[in-house]
Amino acid sequence: MKSDTSFISSLSRAFHRLGPFIILLFVISFFAFTMESDVRNGFFSIHNGKLMLTQTVIVAIGALGMTMIIISGGIDLSVGSVIALTSVTGAYLVREGHSLAVGFFIPILLGGIIGLLNGSIIALFKMTPFIVTLGMLGVARGLAKWRADNQTVNLPQEQLGPVGTLMSDPDPDGLFLSPGIVIAIELAILTAILLRRTVFGKHIFAIGSNEATARLCGIRTVATIIWIYALAGLFFGLAGVMQFSRLRQGDPSAAIGIELDIIAAVVIGGASLNGGVGSIFGSMIGALTMAVLRSGSTQSDWPNYMQEIIIGIVIILAVGLDKWRQGRHAA
């Protein structure tokens, strides 16, 4: 009897975890049915699959950081601007003749510093994350434009070296993945372990679930929140490097509004904006769902406005479905 109920409960937990996956399958099968056969063959080719994975990388890496922040009960709206700032910084450093290592690591560090700043203001002054990061959205975007003199930072392609290959497919028809995808997958695994299997991860969930309880249990809430934003900032910095590698230039007006895609991916992945709930696996599926949606609607030759409408509807449906499932789960 007891093992029976725990079997059912683990089954329903599994179903809950697979929830985002069901949305993804739904989106894919939707395109399978609606596409013309020649378009469909192109859409379902290995080449396009890898292309979609590559397009997922930036949102996915951003979603890793955003998942931690959202689980802790916060939000970060400054991601898009941080990506622009760090990609411009990377391009600028490489153009100025610094080594590629500098062009790779300094932008990541810069992302971390901005996160540290966000987290410190939020935690020390007890300010709302929405407002603080909304302010930072403007600041970082402005800094990016300033650094880039309001234009793109261009540099000779041969100077790019390995940074330029992060997002390019080494083997278009084979199964080798671009370094960017491999990095994203590895980081996803590490972040999932961090959230589920470490003391720090438990503290993130605790703060998002009930900050008062966390305080009661002796967790250093202020320090933990600062660390969460700083760590997430490192991910956003890395996403900026990926952006730089993909565009092969530093564009201060890149990634506008990407924070919304990232937040959507995390929420489609089952996270709650109230905090305390969320998973890396879900967020990654969410990010992939967004990429499939964009790629599929482009290849179906839908006009741009149609894409935006459909993506908006899917986000609402996905979250609505999740609510409905949780409601049934609870009853």
Next chain:
Amino acid sequence: MPVARLRLHAVTKRFGATHALRGVSLTLAPGEVHAIIGENGAGKSTLMKILSGAHQPDYGQMFLNEVPFAPRNPIEGRRAGVVMIYQELNLVPHLTVADNILLGSEPSRFGFLDKKQQHTIARQALAELGHENIPLDAPVSSCSIAGQQMIEIARALVHHPQVLIMDEPTSSLTQADVEKLFIAIDRLKAKGVGILYISHFLEECQRIASHYTVLRDGESVATGKMSEVTLPEILHAMVGRELNEIYPRIPHALGETILEISNLTGITKPVDVSFRLRKGEIMGIAGLIGAGRTETLRAIFGLDRCSGVIEVKNHHRGRTPRARLKQGIGFLSENRKEEGLMLQQTIADNLTLSRLAPFSSFGLLRAGQQHARASEMISRFSIKARDSRQEVGALSGGNQQKVAFARLLHHSADIFLLDEPTRGIDVGSKAEIYSLMGELAAAGKSILFSSSYIPELLGVCDTIAVICRGRLGPAKPVSDWTEHSIIAAAVGQEDRCLS
């Protein structure tokens, strides 16, 4: 025979394999206060949900004024005249008293709020309860808990209820406020409203209710007139066994002083509080709600700012909650839902959050060990749960409280600051918590036990001190106190409180 306000006939409800209610029948006359008594999980909340329309019965009928009553949702139930007042009050803190009383049924003229009429109706509703002095324009958050409850009842009155269901109305009220509530209930009775009164406080049920029904495992096991039954008989019906000792006396010896508080003063409360807690002592802090019991415990634990000296006989330093935990002090919040527990997280996480170190190396957690520890605590405290991975929010109040308490034991605290540890939990769980406190004292632990329920303080404490308007009176052995002398001290009828 007059028409029954409410009649239930063989109401049955199943959830999957479990019978939440089996053939419960009940009759409520106009102006009758009928106590529904039972441990948590006995089926009280299911019955209330069916009456309010949140659930529908599988079998059985309900009649309101002898007319079939089958609400499909709470709005239908409310419209028909069956109104619930929940234990957790449902008020909008930022809105005014008048706004709250007429929330959802605002009088309007051409879409504009008719403020004059709103105030008239609100004042009239409050006057019916004898509370016309509550300011209508004050935000609800500025009212006391007791005042908020009156506002909630007034809101129900606006809808001219036939039947009022009150779920644990006194769980957060002080003795004086309970009296006021009872006066209000008497007025409602006089108006012919039928009242179903759910409470864990049996003495109160005995006082206010004329009839009672005891639920156990979804069945009505005893019912009748309150005047024809004794407390032990009710208890017997509730637990299905003799509860000889609700307050088990476990012998324990008092040792040297382990915690010494001098001149503890907070922002408003406490005021200049000094006392000593000895090893193996259970010291009760009695007082009205808002007298400063909670504030005193929070200040000691470092949750609120305070001045004064808190001396722990132990070498660790610091005044933050983190430091206090290191010093072996544990704090059980009176508000387990908002402060004490993370409802969405698992039992294991809630239980071990303050001390994950035994299961971690280099920051990496060993989940297996963590869950093994949690399972051990679950069986030791007989927490009714599926397994250690179940969410705490899915447990009953009593079991949630046991999880919060078990956390302090996992932390192996030496000094337990317990703020209303038995609030809103069933008699069985209460008895378990009392005996646990006795066992802890016998093992040389010290307990500060804050409560607004005087019988339990008299039942388990070695010494009791009464707090009044932030000032703590002298701690005296429990044998020097009576329920009356504690109340007198709590309302400031003793000289030292007036100074």
